[in-house]
Amino acid sequence: MSENTTPRLLDNQLCFAFYSASKKFNHFYQDALKPFHLTYPQYITMLALWETSPMTVRELGDHLNLDSGTLTPLLKRLEKQGWITRTRSDQDERQVNVDVTPFAAAQRDEVYARVNDCVDLLSLDGIDYNQFLDQIREVMTELDGISNDHLIGAKMS
Amino acid sequence: MSENTTPRLLDNQLCFAFYSASKKFNHFYQDALKPFHLTYPQYITMLALWETSPMTVRELGDHLNLDSGTLTPLLKRLEKQGWITRTRSDQDERQVNVDVTPFAAAQRDEVYARVNDCVDLLSLDGIDYNQFLDQIREVMTELDGISNDHLIGAKMS
DNA sequence: AATTAATAAATCGTGTACAACTCAATTGTC
DNA sequence: GACAATTGAGTTGTACACGATTTATTAATT
DSSP states (O other), X not given: OOOOOSOOHXXXXXXXXXXXXXXXXXXXXXXXXXXXXXXXXXXHHHHHHHHXXXXXXXXXXXXXXXXXXXXXXXXXXXXXXXSEEEEEOSSOTTOEEEEEOHHHHHHHHHHHHHHHHHHHTSOOTTSOHHHHHHHHHHHHHHHHHOOHHHHHHSOOO | OOOOOSXXXXXXXXXXXXXHHHHHHHHHHHHHTGGGTOOHHHHHHHHHHHHSOSEEHHHHHHHHTOOHHHHHHXXXXXXXXXXXXXXXXXXXXXXXXXXXXXXXXXXXXXXXHHHHHHHHTSOOTTSOHHXXXXXXXXXXXXXXXXXXXXXXXXXXX
């Protein structure tokens, strides 16, 4: 048990930095996507579907790390706004196939262009993307490795 | 206007990495803090208050980048669970002073120890914290610099 | 002093997140 | 072929997050 009565500053700062940066990035994309009335989670859902469709809710969830409790309402909103269709699979009536509409297919390039134009306004030339992404993914892998079991082991006092 | 019909992969990946890492980190802390029934946003609120208290809701919001719409219900929950007190200022009855309770003061070191123990399970020795944090903050600064005005300028088609 | 502007919190509405649960459909086993 | 176990989606409840509005209070201006 740790006897130190000071929190590990760097780890706290790291987590807070991710937390803050994620919110700011979210915000940035939200603004960029305003003309299309898409939120960031909706946007990454469409990105995944533009790349591969149709997909079941489960497959989408695997791509985005979201469960049906989050996706179902999100997909219903996308459906209502005309971006996607949701249809029960004939082969397996438990699954729902999510597919892009002709409208979404037609909008795709405009969305890409809009996002690219907004990203152009950022000057992130200074950073080495691949090395930076590798570091983030290393942290994520480490976080994935820690299961609840480990945490239970480190009980309080 | 961008003629490219492909999204800028690296920027999308960077945003998604922050988004995913933030969620995983959140989760990690949430598990670590389970014995204290604290969520991550509640934890960083307490961290800020343990460092400086009392603070007004506004001051807290400046530290955490959260507005009263988020903080007020969060603080009410912390109050109900006995971590903080909320009292209208006498000097200026518009503001509410948030202060830690004796209970929270007594729990502080246990929370620190618990978090430290859990962080010990991560092996993040490979990363250069300061350089990593600098990079994240550089991205955040860049994102802060882009105001809505710029984005309006980059209208769609 | 009276009116206006500015500020601080709270409130309301929408949209994630996610745990826990339900329910229907399918699979595996005997 | 019956039945338990599993799976996929949906539902419910709690907790952020934030824009927009509201209300109360203080500060500024005439």
